Amino acid sequence: MTISKRHLVILSSVLVLLLIPFVAMQFSYEVNWSPFDFLVAGGLLLALGLSIDFAAHKAKSFNKKLIAIAAVVILFLLIWAELAVGIFGSPIAGN
Incomplete structure (x- = not known):
């Protein structure tokens, strides 16, 4: 199984975004993420990226692509x- 360039870019972007809180944890006690937090954030970001990629390639017209991507982003923001x-x-909100 080979990984496409698009999927590699998505995966790399998720890892770079997860580096932000990881580096912030090294300099501040205000950022305190557990490994589970990184796992959930990584899963959400990966699902967002792959869903946008799927919507962008499956929808035929520009308007349908825009609506599908907007729906995915809104769902991500709500979660x-x-x-x-x-x-x-x-x-699922926690404490």
């Missing part, structure tokens, strides 16, 4: 906000 601060009060 991220729920995990961060629990705006909906669901069980």
Whole structure:
């Protein structure tokens, strides 16, 4: 199985984005992520990147691509906000 260039760019982007909190943890006690936090953030970012790639290549017209990508980004932001601060009060919000 070979990995395409697009998927390699997505994976590299996720790793670079995860380096930001990792480096911040080295300089500040205010950033305190557990390995589970990195796993969840990496999974969310990877799902976002792969979903956008899928939507961009499967939709035929520009308008459909735009709507599909916007829906994916909005869903990502809602899940991220729920995990961060629990705006909906669901069980996945944590404490």
